[in-house]
Amino acid sequence: MSAPRPRLTVIIPSFNEEATIRDCLESVRFADEILVVDSFSTDATVAIAREAGARVLQHEYVYSARQKNWAIPQASHEWVLLVDSDERVTPELRDEILRLLASSPRHDGYWILRANHFLGRRIRHCGWGTDRVIRLFRRDRARYQDREVHAEIDLPEPLPILAHPLEHHSFRSFGQYWKKLQLYSEWGAAQLYKEGRSAGMLEILGRPVTRFLKMYVVRRGFLDGLHGLVLSMLGAFTVYLKYARLWEMRVLEGASRVPAQVEAGGALAREQIGRMVDEERRPRQATTASRAAHHDESTQSR
Numbered sequence: 001m002s003a004p005r006p007r008l009t010v011i012i013p014s015f016n017e018e019a020t021i022r023d024c025l026e027s028v029r030f031a032d033e034i035l036v037v038d039s040f041s042t043d044a045t046v047a048i049a050r051e052a053g054a055r056v057l058q059h060e061y062v063y064s065a066r067q068k069n070w071a072i073p074q075a076s077h078e079w080v081l082l083v084d085s086d087e088r089v090t091p092e093l094r095d096e097i098l099r100l101l102a103s104s105p106r107h108d109g110y111w112i113l114r115a116n117h118f119l120g121r122r123i124r125h126c127g128w129g130t131d132r133v134i135r136l137f138r139r140d141r142a143r144y145q146d147r148e149v150h151a152e153i154d155l156p157e158p159l160p161i162l163a164h165p166l167e168h169h170s171f172r173s174f175g176q177y178w179k180k181l182q183l184y185s186e187w188g189a190a191q192l193y194k195e196g197r198s199a200g201m202l203e204i205l206g207r208p209v210t211r212f213l214k215m216y217v218v219r220r221g222f223l224d225g226l227h228g229l230v231l232s233m234l235g236a237f238t239v240y241l242k243y244a245r246l247w248e249m250r251v252l253e254g255a256s257r258v259p260a261q262v263e264a265g266g267a268l269a270r271e272q273i274g275r276m277v278d279e280e281r282r283p284r285q286a287t288t289a290s291r292a293a294h295h296d297e298s299t300q301s302r
Protein backbone atom coordinates (compact mmCIF):
# COMPACT_ATOMS: atom_id res chain seq x y z
CA MET A 1 0.00 0.00 0.00
CA SER A 2 1.45 3.34 -1.05
CA ALA A 3 2.10 6.11 1.48
CA PRO A 4 -0.51 8.89 1.60
CA ARG A 5 0.19 12.04 -0.39
CA PRO A 6 1.93 14.76 1.65
CA ARG A 7 -0.50 17.53 2.54
CA LEU A 8 -0.19 20.94 0.90
CA THR A 9 -0.61 24.51 2.17
CA VAL A 10 -1.13 27.31 -0.35
CA ILE A 11 0.12 30.68 0.92
CA ILE A 12 -1.31 33.85 -0.65
CA PRO A 13 0.27 37.18 0.41
CA SER A 14 -2.20 40.05 0.06
CA PHE A 15 -2.75 43.76 0.44
CA ASN A 16 -5.90 45.43 -0.92
CA GLU A 17 -6.46 42.70 -3.50
CA GLU A 18 -10.26 42.55 -3.53
CA ALA A 19 -10.27 42.78 -7.34
CA THR A 20 -8.11 39.68 -7.82
CA ILE A 21 -8.08 37.42 -4.79
CA ARG A 22 -11.43 35.71 -5.34
CA ASP A 23 -10.31 34.07 -8.61
CA CYS A 24 -6.97 33.17 -7.04
CA LEU A 25 -8.70 31.45 -4.12
CA GLU A 26 -10.98 29.55 -6.47
CA SER A 27 -7.98 28.22 -8.41
CA VAL A 28 -6.32 26.72 -5.30
CA ARG A 29 -9.32 24.99 -3.71
CA PHE A 30 -7.56 21.64 -4.17
CA ALA A 31 -5.07 22.52 -1.38
CA ASP A 32 -5.39 20.98 2.09
CA GLU A 33 -5.00 24.46 3.61
CA ILE A 34 -5.26 27.96 2.15
CA LEU A 35 -3.38 30.54 4.21
CA VAL A 36 -3.83 34.23 3.34
CA VAL A 37 -1.13 36.43 4.90
CA ASP A 38 -2.52 39.94 4.73
CA SER A 39 -0.72 43.25 5.28
CA PHE A 40 -3.71 44.93 6.99
CA SER A 41 -5.81 45.53 3.88
CA THR A 42 -8.33 48.37 4.03
CA ASP A 43 -10.67 46.90 1.40
CA ALA A 44 -12.68 43.66 1.34
CA THR A 45 -9.70 41.35 0.84
CA VAL A 46 -9.85 39.74 4.29
CA ALA A 47 -13.63 39.29 4.18
CA ILE A 48 -13.43 37.60 0.77
CA ALA A 49 -10.67 35.27 1.96
CA ARG A 50 -12.57 34.23 5.09
CA GLU A 51 -15.76 33.74 3.10
CA ALA A 52 -13.83 31.33 0.86
CA GLY A 53 -12.75 29.31 3.91
CA ALA A 54 -9.14 30.50 4.00
CA ARG A 55 -7.19 30.85 7.21
CA VAL A 56 -6.20 34.53 7.50
CA LEU A 57 -3.23 35.96 9.38
CA GLN A 58 -2.22 39.62 9.37
CA HIS A 59 1.37 40.80 9.56
CA GLU A 60 2.98 44.16 8.90
CA TYR A 61 4.66 44.34 5.49
CA VAL A 62 8.28 45.48 5.31
CA TYR A 63 9.35 43.93 2.02
CA SER A 64 8.36 40.86 0.05
CA ALA A 65 11.04 38.39 1.13
CA ARG A 66 10.65 39.20 4.81
CA GLN A 67 6.87 38.87 4.62
CA LYS A 68 7.09 35.50 2.87
CA ASN A 69 9.75 34.23 5.27
CA TRP A 70 7.41 35.08 8.14
CA ALA A 71 4.52 33.34 6.40
CA ILE A 72 6.22 30.06 5.45
CA PRO A 73 6.59 28.66 9.02
CA GLN A 74 2.91 29.46 9.66
CA ALA A 75 1.90 26.78 7.14
CA SER A 76 0.36 23.70 8.74
CA HIS A 77 1.71 21.21 6.21
CA GLU A 78 5.07 19.97 4.94
CA TRP A 79 4.70 21.24 1.37
CA VAL A 80 3.98 24.85 0.45
CA LEU A 81 2.76 26.38 -2.80
CA LEU A 82 3.10 30.16 -2.77
CA VAL A 83 0.73 32.02 -5.11
CA ASP A 84 0.30 35.78 -5.50
CA SER A 85 -3.23 37.13 -5.66
CA ASP A 86 -2.87 38.07 -9.35
CA GLU A 87 -1.81 34.52 -10.23
CA ARG A 88 -3.97 31.50 -11.05
CA VAL A 89 -3.19 27.79 -10.74
CA THR A 90 -4.51 26.12 -13.89
CA PRO A 91 -6.13 22.67 -13.76
CA GLU A 92 -3.10 21.27 -15.58
CA LEU A 93 -0.67 22.70 -13.04
CA ARG A 94 -2.91 21.54 -10.18
CA ASP A 95 -2.90 17.96 -11.51
CA GLU A 96 0.86 18.03 -12.06
CA ILE A 97 1.50 19.21 -8.48
CA LEU A 98 -0.79 16.56 -7.00
CA ARG A 99 0.86 13.80 -9.06
CA LEU A 100 4.28 15.03 -8.00
CA LEU A 101 3.41 15.07 -4.30
CA ALA A 102 1.91 11.58 -4.56
CA SER A 103 5.18 10.29 -6.02
CA SER A 104 7.38 11.11 -2.97
CA PRO A 105 9.26 14.14 -4.39
CA ARG A 106 13.04 13.82 -4.39
CA HIS A 107 13.75 17.56 -4.38
CA ASP A 108 13.13 20.28 -1.81
CA GLY A 109 11.74 22.77 -4.32
CA TYR A 110 10.52 23.19 -7.89
CA TRP A 111 10.62 25.99 -10.43
CA ILE A 112 7.28 26.99 -11.97
CA LEU A 113 7.04 28.91 -15.24
CA ARG A 114 4.77 31.96 -15.37
CA ALA A 115 2.50 32.79 -18.29
CA ASN A 116 2.43 36.59 -18.04
CA HIS A 117 -0.57 38.50 -19.38
CA PHE A 118 -0.71 42.14 -20.46
CA LEU A 119 -4.16 43.67 -21.04
CA GLY A 120 -5.71 40.25 -21.51
CA ARG A 121 -3.10 38.76 -23.83
CA ARG A 122 -0.31 36.34 -22.97
CA ILE A 123 3.07 37.90 -23.71
CA ARG A 124 5.60 35.40 -25.03
CA HIS A 125 8.44 37.83 -25.71
CA CYS A 126 9.69 41.21 -24.33
CA GLY A 127 11.61 39.16 -21.74
CA TRP A 128 8.37 37.86 -20.22
CA GLY A 129 8.41 34.46 -21.90
CA THR A 130 11.23 33.02 -19.77
CA ASP A 131 9.85 34.06 -16.38
CA ARG A 132 10.12 31.33 -13.72
CA VAL A 133 9.89 31.28 -9.94
CA ILE A 134 10.44 28.71 -7.18
CA ARG A 135 6.99 28.40 -5.64
CA LEU A 136 6.56 24.75 -4.65
CA PHE A 137 8.86 23.75 -1.80
CA ARG A 138 9.24 22.00 1.55
CA ARG A 139 8.22 24.30 4.39
CA ASP A 140 11.16 23.43 6.64
CA ARG A 141 13.89 23.61 3.97
CA ALA A 142 13.14 26.74 1.96
CA ARG A 143 13.43 30.45 2.71
CA TYR A 144 13.74 33.53 0.54
CA GLN A 145 17.01 35.43 0.25
CA ASP A 146 16.85 38.35 2.70
CA ARG A 147 16.88 41.19 0.19
CA GLU A 148 14.39 43.97 -0.46
CA VAL A 149 13.51 43.19 -4.07
CA HIS A 150 13.62 40.26 -6.51
CA ALA A 151 14.56 37.73 -3.85
CA GLU A 152 14.26 34.08 -4.77
CA ILE A 153 13.98 30.92 -2.70
CA ASP A 154 17.47 29.96 -1.54
CA LEU A 155 17.99 26.24 -2.12
CA PRO A 156 21.45 24.86 -2.95
CA GLU A 157 20.75 22.12 -5.48
CA PRO A 158 19.71 22.42 -9.16
CA LEU A 159 15.92 22.20 -9.06
CA PRO A 160 13.50 20.76 -11.64
CA ILE A 161 11.00 22.85 -13.60
CA LEU A 162 7.34 21.89 -13.65
CA ALA A 163 5.83 21.51 -17.12
CA HIS A 164 2.74 23.70 -16.66
CA PRO A 165 2.83 27.43 -15.83
CA LEU A 166 1.12 29.71 -13.38
CA GLU A 167 -1.19 32.22 -15.06
CA HIS A 168 -0.02 35.71 -14.06
CA HIS A 169 -2.32 38.72 -14.66
CA SER A 170 -0.14 41.51 -13.32
CA PHE A 171 -1.21 44.27 -15.73
CA ARG A 172 -4.99 44.39 -16.10
CA SER A 173 -5.48 48.08 -17.01
CA PHE A 174 -3.60 51.34 -17.14
CA GLY A 175 -5.73 52.65 -14.28
CA GLN A 176 -4.55 49.77 -12.08
CA TYR A 177 -0.92 50.36 -13.11
CA TRP A 178 -0.53 54.14 -12.67
CA LYS A 179 -0.62 54.18 -8.89
CA LYS A 180 2.03 51.47 -8.70
CA LEU A 181 4.11 53.31 -11.29
CA GLN A 182 4.07 56.51 -9.25
CA LEU A 183 5.11 54.67 -6.10
CA TYR A 184 7.79 52.78 -8.02
CA SER A 185 9.38 55.82 -9.65
CA GLU A 186 9.29 57.91 -6.46
CA TRP A 187 10.71 55.17 -4.26
CA GLY A 188 13.29 54.02 -6.81
CA ALA A 189 14.56 57.56 -7.37
CA ALA A 190 14.77 58.12 -3.60
CA GLN A 191 16.87 54.98 -3.18
CA LEU A 192 19.26 56.10 -5.93
CA TYR A 193 19.43 59.57 -4.34
CA LYS A 194 20.38 58.05 -0.97
CA GLU A 195 23.14 56.09 -2.70
CA GLY A 196 24.59 59.36 -4.04
CA ARG A 197 23.57 58.64 -7.64
CA SER A 198 22.73 61.38 -10.11
CA ALA A 199 20.96 61.46 -13.47
CA GLY A 200 22.34 63.10 -16.59
CA MET A 201 21.77 62.72 -20.32
CA LEU A 202 22.91 59.09 -20.33
CA GLU A 203 20.43 58.04 -17.64
CA ILE A 204 17.44 60.14 -18.70
CA LEU A 205 17.72 59.43 -22.43
CA GLY A 206 20.04 56.44 -22.77
CA ARG A 207 18.54 54.08 -20.22
CA PRO A 208 14.94 54.33 -21.52
CA VAL A 209 16.08 53.88 -25.14
CA THR A 210 18.19 50.89 -24.12
CA ARG A 211 15.26 49.41 -22.23
CA PHE A 212 12.96 49.79 -25.26
CA LEU A 213 15.47 48.22 -27.65
CA LYS A 214 16.13 45.36 -25.26
CA MET A 215 12.43 44.54 -24.84
CA TYR A 216 11.23 45.22 -28.39
CA VAL A 217 14.22 44.15 -30.51
CA VAL A 218 16.60 41.93 -28.52
CA ARG A 219 13.80 40.10 -26.71
CA ARG A 220 11.61 40.20 -29.85
CA GLY A 221 8.67 42.09 -28.41
CA PHE A 222 7.64 42.94 -32.00
CA LEU A 223 6.37 39.35 -32.29
CA ASP A 224 3.68 40.18 -29.72
CA GLY A 225 2.17 42.79 -32.05
CA LEU A 226 0.75 46.01 -30.64
CA HIS A 227 0.74 44.54 -27.14
CA GLY A 228 4.49 44.06 -27.44
CA LEU A 229 5.01 47.60 -28.72
CA VAL A 230 2.92 49.20 -25.97
CA LEU A 231 4.58 47.09 -23.29
CA SER A 232 8.08 47.95 -24.53
CA MET A 233 7.21 51.66 -24.64
CA LEU A 234 5.80 51.39 -21.14
CA GLY A 235 9.03 49.78 -19.97
CA ALA A 236 11.01 52.65 -21.43
CA PHE A 237 8.68 55.24 -19.87
CA THR A 238 8.94 53.61 -16.45
CA VAL A 239 12.73 53.79 -16.54
CA TYR A 240 12.60 57.38 -17.84
CA LEU A 241 10.29 58.48 -15.05
CA LYS A 242 12.53 57.07 -12.34
CA TYR A 243 15.65 58.83 -13.61
CA ALA A 244 13.82 62.08 -14.41
CA ARG A 245 12.59 62.09 -10.82
CA LEU A 246 16.15 61.50 -9.60
CA TRP A 247 17.29 64.48 -11.70
CA GLU A 248 14.56 66.63 -10.12
CA MET A 249 15.77 65.62 -6.66
CA ARG A 250 19.22 66.96 -7.50
CA VAL A 251 18.15 70.28 -9.04
CA LEU A 252 15.33 71.31 -6.70
CA GLU A 253 15.90 71.85 -3.01
CA GLY A 254 13.56 69.72 -0.96
CA ALA A 255 12.48 67.57 -3.91
CA SER A 256 14.24 64.56 -2.41
CA ARG A 257 11.67 64.30 0.36
CA VAL A 258 9.07 61.64 -0.42
CA PRO A 259 5.75 61.10 1.34
CA ALA A 260 5.46 58.46 4.04
CA GLN A 261 3.11 56.37 1.86
CA VAL A 262 5.83 56.17 -0.78
CA GLU A 263 8.34 54.87 1.75
CA ALA A 264 5.76 52.36 2.95
CA GLY A 265 4.57 51.15 -0.45
CA GLY A 266 7.61 51.65 -2.65
CA ALA A 267 9.32 48.33 -1.98
CA LEU A 268 6.18 46.39 -2.90
CA ALA A 269 5.67 48.46 -6.07
CA ARG A 270 9.28 47.85 -7.07
CA GLU A 271 8.85 44.12 -6.49
CA GLN A 272 5.75 44.08 -8.69
CA ILE A 273 6.93 46.41 -11.47
CA GLY A 274 10.68 45.85 -11.49
CA ARG A 275 10.42 42.28 -12.80
CA MET A 276 8.28 43.51 -15.68
CA VAL A 277 10.06 46.52 -17.08
CA ASP A 278 13.10 47.74 -15.16
CA GLU A 279 16.79 47.05 -15.59
CA GLU A 280 16.90 44.74 -12.58
CA ARG A 281 18.68 41.43 -13.01
CA ARG A 282 16.53 38.41 -13.73
CA PRO A 283 16.20 35.69 -11.09
CA ARG A 284 18.70 32.86 -11.29
CA GLN A 285 17.74 30.46 -14.00
CA ALA A 286 16.99 26.77 -13.85
CA THR A 287 19.15 24.55 -16.00
CA THR A 288 18.35 22.19 -18.84
CA ALA A 289 19.53 19.37 -16.59
CA SER A 290 16.97 20.31 -13.97
CA ARG A 291 14.20 20.14 -16.56
CA ALA A 292 15.38 16.67 -17.51
CA ALA A 293 15.45 15.66 -13.85
CA HIS A 294 11.81 16.66 -13.47
CA HIS A 295 10.92 14.74 -16.64
CA ASP A 296 12.45 11.59 -15.14
CA GLU A 297 10.68 12.17 -11.80
CA SER A 298 7.27 12.83 -13.36
CA THR A 299 7.60 9.84 -15.67
CA GLN A 300 8.19 7.58 -12.68
CA SER A 301 5.08 8.98 -10.95
CA ARG A 302 2.75 7.91 -13.75
